[in-house]
Amino acid sequence: MTVQIKTIDLEPKRHTFGHIARRLGGDKPATRYQEATLDLQATDNFHYKPLWEPEYWHYDTRKTAVVMEDWYKPLDPRQFYYATYNISRANANQAVERNFTFVEERDLLGKLDAALKAKLISGLLPIRHLHWGSNMNMAEACQRGYGTAVTAPCIFSAGDHLGMAQIVSRIGLLLDEQTGAALDTAKDAWMNDPAWQGVRRLIEDTFVERDWFHLYVAQTLGVNAVLLDLVYKHADAAWGPAAVPVAMLTEFMADWRAEEGKWSDAVVKTVAAESEANKALISGWAKTWIDRAEAAARPLATALLGDAAAATAAADAARTRARSLGLSL
Amino acid sequence: MAQIASITLLHNDDARPIIEAILADNPGVRVLNMPGAVKLDRDDELVINRASVEERLGRSWEPQEIQLVLISMAGNLDEDDDHFTLSWKH
Numbered sequence: 001m002t003v004q005i006k007t008i009d010l011e012p013k014r015h016t017f018g019h020i021a022r023r024l025g026g027d028k029p030a031t032r033y034q035e036a037t038l039d040l041q042a043t044d045n046f047h048y049k050p051l052w053e054p055e056y057w058h059y060d061t062r063k064t065a066v067v068m069e070d071w072y073k074p075l076d077p078r079q080f081y082y083a084t085y086n087i088s089r090a091n092a093n094q095a096v097e098r099n100f101t102f103v104e105e106r107d108l109l110g111k112l113d114a115a116l117k118a119k120l121i122s123g124l125l126p127i128r129h130l131h132w133g134s135n136m137n138m139a140e141a142c143q144r145g146y147g148t149a150v151t152a153p154c155i156f157s158a159g160d161h162l163g164m165a166q167i168v169s170r171i172g173l174l175l176d177e178q179t180g181a182a183l184d185t186a187k188d189a190w191m192n193d194p195a196w197q198g199v200r201r202l203i204e205d206t207f208v209e210r211d212w213f214h215l216y217v218a219q220t221l222g223v224n225a226v227l228l229d230l231v232y233k234h235a236d237a238a239w240g241p242a243a244v245p246v247a248m249l250t251e252f253m254a255d256w257r258a259e260e261g262k263w264s265d266a267v268v269k270t271v272a273a274e275s276e277a278n279k280a281l282i283s284g285w286a287k288t289w290i291d292r293a294e295a296a297a298r299p300l301a302t303a304l305l306g307d308a309a310a311a312t313a314a315a316d317a318a319r320t321r322a323r324s325l326g327l328s329l
Numbered sequence: 330m331a332q333i334a335s336i337t338l339l340h341n342d343d344a345r346p347i348i349e350a351i352l353a354d355n356p357g358v359r360v361l362n363m364p365g366a367v368k369l370d371r372d373d374e375l376v377i378n379r380a381s382v383e384e385r386l387g388r389s390w391e392p393q394e395i396q397l398v399l400i401s402m403a404g405n406l407d408e409d410d411d412h413f414t415l416s417w418k419h
Contacts, residue, residue: 009362032342033387079387 023072036081038072040148063144064213066271066278071147074270076263078153085156089163092252096167099248100174108245109174116242117175117182123238123304124246125172125186126196127231130223131165133203134158137219144212153263154216160260164253171249195303198296199227205292213271214285220264222289225318226311228257230297231304234314238304261321269325283327290318290329331372334404334415340367344398346385347377354381366400374416375404 015021016030019039024030046058056063061071068074080088103109112120138158145151169183176182190196203223209215232253239246247254268286272279294315301311319329336351338344340362351369352358354376361368369375382390392413404415 007364009364029345031345077387 031079032083033076033079033081037075037148037152041146041151059146061146063146064211065281066213066274068146068271068274068278072149073274074267075149076153077266078259078263080153080156080263089160092255093163096249096252099251100170103245103249104174109171109242110177112175112242116240119304120175120239120242120246121172121182121185122189122193123195123235124231125168125175125182126190126193127228128165128168128172128183129187129190130199130203130227131161131168133207134219134223135161135165137203137206137215137223140207141212141216141219144210145216150216150267153267157260157264160256164256167249167252171246193303195300198299202227202292202296213282216264217268217282217285218289220268221286221318221322222293224257224260224264225321226290226293226297226314227300228253229317230301230310230314232257234310235301235304265321265325268322268327272326279326279328283322283329286322286327287329290315290322293318332404332417333370334373334375334417335368335370336375336377336402336415337366337368337400338395339398339400340365341398347382347395347398349385350381351375351377354378374414374418376415377413379411379413 015027016024016035020030020035021027023038024034041059043059050056050058061068078084109117109120135158138154138161142151142154142158145154172182172186173180190200206215206218206223209218232250236243236247268282272282294311297311297314298308301308304310322329338348340348344367348367348369352360355369355371355374358369358371358375361370377392377395379390379392392408392410395413402415404417407414407416
């Protein structure tokens with residue numbers, strides 16, 4: 001006699017939430033990303049008008065000049081929601097820790113000569129202040145933005161910038177035997193060194209930009225694509241014998257740029273493709289901020305590398321990137 | 330009579346993009362839903378393309394990763410960096 005084990009497949013009554021099903025055009029299994037993103041932000045029935053800005057509601061599409069019929073169109077190709085973002089960053093952090101252990105055990109930074117240490121302190125460490133400013137900007141884009149599809153990855157990006165600022169700070173602590181003196185010197189360079197003043201002025205000017213998508217373009221195509229790429233991608237030659245340990249310790253920044261670039265490019269591309277008016281606005285913003293970032297990057301590139309060619313290279317790469325997103329510069 | 334190439338996968342979040350990629354890339358595939366698993370049958374050949382899975386997954390994906398959700402399969406396997414193909418061709 002054979003025993004046949006039978007199974008019954010119970011069809012669930014619903015595969016996903018009603019508001020997700022309406023988005024997907026039918027009741028089918030949705031991904032966690034979709035369920036954690038689509039139509040999550042409140043849109044109606046706020047109790048109190050925000051008195052600090054009474055011309056707007058809390059979430060208001062008019063807080064930027066670009067117009068989207070649906071702010072859930074610019075989705076994140078990485079499909080990050082809370083869990084996937086944190087898992088991905090926890091893994092990245094393990095790699096960072098391993099690299100720091102490697103460099104610390106061999107004392108690769110501690111045994112550099114004093115001149116090179118001083119160059120790292122005044123040339124690399126001040127970028128932690130730029131990361132902090134970028135953190136402010138992405139948090140601002142999150143709080144003024146519209147729709148979870150854009151605002152959630154913005155706050156992830158803000159977290160990434162804080163993490164990168166911490167990585168840079170730890171490089172400083174490796175250089176000064178954990179006293180923090182290098183960070184004070186770097187702060188002074190950020191405040192007073194002529195090489196950094198253009199960068200500082202640029203990031204401080206972005207702080208007062210109230211149009212959140214304008215700010216988003218300034219941050220992703222200006223700060224990230226020109227200034228961060230200059231320091232992390234085009235400045236290897238500046239660090240001489242320290243180039244390899246610096247590249248190891250800033251590996252996360254390179255990986256992050258490649259990964260976040262996919263998202264920020266997709267958002268800009270989608271919003272620009274929505275209408276000619278959007279495209280014209282975003283093109284104007286991109287041109288302004290890439291040009292400004294190039295001007296700010298020139299003295300920094302000269303201080304690091306001896307001439308401004310790397311600044312031009314970074315800015316040209318940013319322009320090519322912007323054009324590939326459908327912008328006309 | 331056509332021989333059936335078949336793959337059985339766990340039916341979970343990790344496998345869903347793969348299942349969707351198979352449904353999109355293999356016209357005429359037959360789906361058998363079971364509790365916690367899904368069996369996909371197709372005459373002669375069943376192919377999983379890396380590019381199709383990556384498009385749905387939103388990150389890079391290697392065909393080897395299918396082992397994490399694979400229960401069973403039928404057919405001769407041809408696997409490389411870009412695809413994972415089951416067929417009865419030799």
